[in-house]
Amino acid sequence: MNNEITNEIATAFDSDLKDAVKPFTGERNSVLNGGLDDWLGESINTATAHYSGRGVFSRFSAKEVNDTILASDVKLICLQSEVSDTPQIDDVINGFRVVAINKDPADVSYTIQLRQV
Template identity: 40%
Template sequence: MGMREEFQTELAEAFDDPDGLADAVRPVAGSRTVKGGYDPAIGGTVPATTIHYSGRGVFGSYLAKEVDGSRIQTEDVKLLLLQNELFEEQGGQVSEIPAAPKIGDQVSGYRALNVSEDPAQATWTIQLRK
């Protein structure tokens, strides 16, 4: 088992552990609208589509020393998501396609301002703002 898989397994166990993070873990739903454009193959425009994804994560806040009043504001929310549990939804069913959040996505009632991943590519950290 590689470092990424081991890290994801340990975090998933912490997310499930009643003595760990289980009481802080929340379902997460995100969406992104992808603009349509001209498709020469069909000789016309393709309509905009909306990509939905879901998973689970821990919502938190930023430390006082991280808040600068500009890039990070007091009301901003920090979200930690497990990458191996974030999947696209198609037709009301969760697919096997892994999802990658992007800046501008709508995530659980917030707008994503910044998206980063840890060096092991096991988690996403998203800065959210109302």
């Protein structure tokens, strides 16, 4: 069933939703060596991982805005199978910081809450 839903949405992304679907890139900075400073204590070794996908960017409805969702936050809906890595909180996608990530019950899509950096 998961594959059927994924294929249906992917087909919609390629046809009916084609104009609304936009590519995105994400990046995650990870601290290496347990976060310990180098022997001089001047820097922390980090690595940046990049990933990409495509999805529909929109706003949250007035009903969704609450203590954790701001009116200025952006909603990204994307297929899990089309994202090259799993997004995580504090990643940066197209210049927005990932605040929250939710999966649908069928494990087909992510709904990602993004906030201006």
